[in-house]
Amino acid sequence: MPRHFWWANMTGNIITNARAISVRRALDEWRDAGESWKEKTLALAAELYAARKECGENDTQFGRWLVENGCDDLGRDARAALVNIGKHLQLSRRVMEDSRSTSAELLWDKIRPLTLSSDRSVASSPPPETPQIAQNSPAESQSTIPEKTESESEIPRLDPAALRRSGKSRLSKLPDADLVLAHVLSHSTRAALGNIVTTKRGRPIWTLLVECIKNGAFGPPSKAVVEGTPNLRIAFPWMQANDRWVSSFDLRKPNDIQKVREFILPVVLVTEDRSALAINKIRREVDRRQLQKDEQVRQELAHQRHQRKVAAGLPDGQEEVIAYGTPLAKRARLQL
Numbered sequence: 103m104p105r106h107f108w109w110a111n112m113t114g115n116i117i118t119n120a121r122a123i124s125v126r127r128a129l130d131e132w133r134d135a136g137e138s139w140k141e142k143t144l145a146l147a148a149e150l151y152a153a154r155k156e157c158g159e160n161d162t163q164f165g166r167w168l169v170e171n172g173c174d175d176l177g178r179d180a181r182a183a184l185v186n187i188g189k190h191l192q193l194s195r196r197v198m199e200d201s202r203s204t205s206a207e208l209l210w211d212k213i214r215p216l217t218l219s220s221d222r223s224v225a226s227s228p229p230p231e232t233p234q235i236a237q238n239s240p241a242e243s244q245s246t247i248p249e250k251t252e253s254e255s256e257i258p259r260l261d262p263a264a265l266r267r268s269g270k271s272r273l274s275k276l277p278d279a280d281l282v283l284a285h286v287l288s289h290s291t292r293a294a295l296g297n298i299v300t301t302k303r304g305r306p307i308w309t310l311l312v313e314c315i316k317n318g319a320f321g322p323p324s325k326a327v328v329e330g331t332p333n334l335r336i337a338f339p340w341m342q343a344n345d346r347w348v349s350s351f352d353l354r355k356p357n358d359i360q361k362v363r364e365f366i367l368p369v370v371l372v373t374e375d376r377s378a379l380a381i382n383k384i385r386r387e388v389d390r391r392q393l394q395k396d397e398q399v400r401q402e403l404a405h406q407r408h409q410r411k412v413a414a415g416l417p418d419g420q421e422e423v424i425a426y427g428t429p430l431a432k433r434a435r436l437q438l
Contacts, residue, residue: 121156122171125149129175132323133287139322140198143184143206144191150181151188175287177280183210190217202318205281272296278312285315285323286339294329295336298354307353310337310362319370337362340376347385365391 128146135142157164168174168181176184183206187194190213197213273279273296286292295311298304314320314337326339332353335341341348351358365388373384 119171121149121153122167122173125153125168125173126171129173133325135322139204140195143198143204143209144187144195147184147188147194147206148191149188150184151186154185154188177283179280180206180284183207186210187213193217203316204285204318204320204322205315206284207281208316272300276300276308278315281315282308282311285320286311287323287325288327291326291328291336294332298332303354304332306356306359307332307336310353310359314338314367317371319367321376334362334366337367338370342381345381348381361392364395 125146128142128149132139132142132146153167154164157167165174165178187206187210193216194209194213197216198209201209201212203209273283273292276282276299282295283292286295295308299308299311311320319338321338321340324339326335326343328335328339331349333351334348334353335343336353343349351362353359353362366384369384369387369391373380373387375383
């Protein structure tokens with residue numbers, strides 16, 4: 103006979119392990135969502151909101167339940183955003199149709215104002231004259247939704263040993279850590295990031311990573327493993343791991359960071375195709391823009407030389423003499 107597991111919170115609510123299994127499955131499917139990240143995000147939000155309601159009004163107990171059932175993958179802010187999205191599923195679906203962002207926090211920032219206006223319109227409308235609810239109607243069994251969200255109270259954290267195993271310890275205190283941890287799902291990549299971004303040379307990498315997550319260039323949450331040299335897959339994990347061009351970058355070098363910001367990121371943002379063939383298109387467009395920029399610099403330098411030549415009154419065919427970085431006077435040139 104199979105055993106049935108259950109968990110009871112301090113308010114007496116009992117949650118069977120079926121809910122934990124559903125949340126765990128939704129988390130795993132959300133990680134591997136790929137192009138279907140919108141539907142998987144909504145599904146995860148619905149499961150988290152259902153679990154949140156079953157825990158009653160005690161936010162701390164909800165956090166404890168997540169930890170004890172192995173569902174504490176997300177940071178507190180990301181989890182709170184998903185719970186709120188699950189509370190407003192239909193509205194969230196409409197907003198997500200026109201959004202490219204995969205960040206739960208950024209999505210909720212767009213949805214929240216609409217929920218406030220929706221609540222005001224509902225409050226201003228007159229109630230029905232003769233409300234009738236059947237005795238066994240699902241509406242009767244719905245529990246009251248607490249106004250307080252989990253982000254407003256303290257959620258228990260993992261113990262230090264578990265925190266080190268999860269790869270969060272060195273990243274958790276950095277700006278937008280919850281956002282990054284909700285998207286960088288590989289513990290190996292988190293560990294590599296922790297070794298790099300906490301140093302002076304690695305801070306620009308963290309800033310670039312956060313920017314790419316917020317503007318959608320990073321893509322959906324990823325399990326991509328990036329160890330050793332922090333190449334382009336730190337910011338664009340959907341790129342091919344064995345591509346020579348991708349792995350030739352070292353984002354610890356300021357020149358490579360500058361190249362990503364000036365050329366690669368703008369191209370990625372206008373490229374919808376994220377397949378293996380897209381890497382070749384992105385590389386060609388980046389090369390074209392670099393050549394164009396180099397030509398502009400060459401023409402500007404030639405123009406500056408011409409301006410100096412005209413100012414010096416030199417005839418055609420002669421060049422100004424520069425000694426130790428300083429143009430020589432006309433008399434000194436004649437003596438030479």
